[in-house]
Amino acid sequence: MRANTGASDTINACAPDAAPARGSGDPRLRAMIDLLAQQRPASAAEALRALRLGYPDIPLALRIAALRAGAR
Secondary structure (H helix, E strand, O other), X not given: OOOXXXXXXXXXXXXXXXXXOOOOOOHHHHHHHHHHHHHOOOOHHHHHHHHHHHXXXXXXXXXXXXXXXXXX
């Protein structure tokens, strides 16, 4: 049986366009970047878990944007 790769393809397709600049002015993005700076997760998986727990109503694409912006 072949694995479904649709989910990872969707994340990869959304992530580049969803990564606004660090100073984009979106307060939700700024708050998520600050959370990551305070918690200093050891991996991307930990970072996304922290963002999901802290901001459950924020779309995944915006959480990924925060992860990418925080890594710069």
